[in-house]
Amino acid sequence: MTAVMHVLPYLVAAWVFLAGCYGLATSRNLIHAVGCLSVCQAATYVLLLGVGYRKDATAPVFSDIRPGSRPVVDPVVQALTLTDVVVGATVTALLLALVVQIAKRHGTVDPDELSELRG
Amino acid sequence: MSRRVRLWLVLTGGAGLAVLLVAACLNLPSFGGDRHPYGDRAVRASIARHTANVVSSVNFDQRAFDTLGEMTILFGAVLGCVMLLRQTRDEHRARPEPAEVAPPVRRYALLVLPVALVTGIYVIAHGQLSPGGGFQGGVVAATALHLLYLGADYRALERIRPLGVYEVGDALAASSYVVLGLAGLLGSTTFLANSLLPYGTFNTLSSGGTVPLLNAAVGMEVACAVVLLLARFLDQAVEIEKENGE
Numbered sequence: 001m002t003a004v005m006h007v008l009p010y011l012v013a014a015w016v017f018l019a020g021c022y023g024l025a026t027s028r029n030l031i032h033a034v035g036c037l038s039v040c041q042a043a044t045y046v047l048l049l050g051v052g053y054r055k056d057a058t059a060p061v062f063s064d065i066r067p068g069s070r071p072v073v074d075p076v077v078q079a080l081t082l083t084d085v086v087v088g089a090t091v092t093a094l095l096l097a098l099v100v101q102i103a104k105r106h107g108t109v110d111p112d113e114l115s116e117l118r119g
Numbered sequence: 120m121s122r123r124v125r126l127w128l129v130l131t132g133g134a135g136l137a138v139l140l141v142a143a144c145l146n147l148p149s150f151g152g153d154r155h156p157y158g159d160r161a162v163r164a165s166i167a168r169h170t171a172n173v174v175s176s177v178n179f180d181q182r183a184f185d186t187l188g189e190m191t192i193l194f195g196a197v198l199g200c201v202m203l204l205r206q207t208r209d210e211h212r213a214r215p216e217p218a219e220v221a222p223p224v225r226r227y228a229l230l231v232l233p234v235a236l237v238t239g240i241y242v243i244a245h246g247q248l249s250p251g252g253g254f255q256g257g258v259v260a261a262t263a264l265h266l267l268y269l270g271a272d273y274r275a276l277e278r279i280r281p282l283g284v285y286e287v288g289d290a291l292a293a294s295s296y297v298v299l300g301l302a303g304l305l306g307s308t309t310f311l312a313n314s315l316l317p318y319g320t321f322n323t324l325s326s327g328g329t330v331p332l333l334n335a336a337v338g339m340e341v342a343c344a345v346v347l348l349l350a351r352f353l354d355q356a357v358e359i360e361k362e363n364g365e
Contacts, residue, residue, distance in 0.1 A: 006149035007144050007149070008150070010143075010150070011141065014140035017140070018140070021133060022129065022133060025125070026129070050150055051148075052158065053150060054151060054153060054155060059250060060172075060173035062171045062173070062322070063172065063249050063322050074155040075161050075165070075176075076161050076177055079182060082178065082254060083189050086189055086254055090193050090195075091196070093196055093348050093352075094199050097203040097204050100352075100355055
């Protein structure tokens with residue numbers, strides 16, 4: 001049981017990433033595809049927070065605990081996750097803006113129907 | 120390539136990737152372990168510089184240069200969205216109609232708006248002390264304004280949201296981050312060094328040296344950026360129409 005617990009969070013991250021990839025590859029709708037990309041990115045949040053976790057530890061914020069009195073989780077990966085979330089949000093916004101333009105120019109958001117070039 | 124062949128290709132590649140990922144997971148240090156060399160050093164550095172929220176210290180002090188890059192990505196994405204979602208020649212702007220809002224929704228939205236706005240500003244201001252910071256608080260403050268769209272209508276939102284001001288605010292906040300970084304060169308020889316201001320008393324608003332200032336600059340930039348992004352998307356949904364009424 002404990003042996004499984006030692007890798008389970010990492011396996012969950014891998015599973016979420018693969019599920020997102022599957023959705024991206026089989027998507028019939030560009031908005032759905034952008035959602036799938038967000039799922040892929042969510043896997044990195046799980047992985048980073050999983051790497052930084054420490055048993056019986058609390059948040060790395062010392063406004064209400066005395067420094068050194070309790071173990072804290074790794075703040076570096078938490079900061080990386082924050083960066084990840086921000087970049088993910090901006091990428092989603094930019095991709096959705098592209099989808100809006102594609103829908104206007106081509107009248108469809110199915111990637112399979114977007115094979116021809118149009119000026 | 121037909122959909123069937125493509126699906127098989129994806130499944131084969133996915134299975135290979137899954138095997139590699141599982142093999143990698145089995146070799147990672149076990150979950151919840153006690154060995155976090157970088158985390159321990161970050162905590163020590165943060166406390167030495169009187170910053171209670173270690174995550175803020177990592178973002179705005181130890182990795183401040185990376186945050187400059189992150190902020191530039193946000194700035195670039197806003198520029199890209201403004202370009203992509205502008206009004207084209209074959210479109211015109213329709214005047215949005217005043218909308219009927221159910222009284223409970225209106226009451227609730229107008230009640231929560233000031234509370235949400237103050238919460239956002241609180242989260243930005245206490246970024247160096249408690250969980251949160253410029254990125255999180257900026258999003259809360261920016262979305263709080265949009266409660267007016269839910270509680271009243273689009274025209275009410277447009278009145279409290281002069282986009283030009285937010286564009287200037289976005290650019291000013293981004294450049295003030297760079298200026299604060301250059302100011303770091305005065306006290307030492309390093310860009311964005313946290314050596315300009317005294318570190319202050321631990322766990323007070325003015326602690327952490329330049330961390331609260333960089334945090335405030337990022338909070339302002341994120342708030343302006345989110346307002347601008349949402350404005351572009353709302354414009355597309357509410358105002359901009361095709362010329363021939365499609």
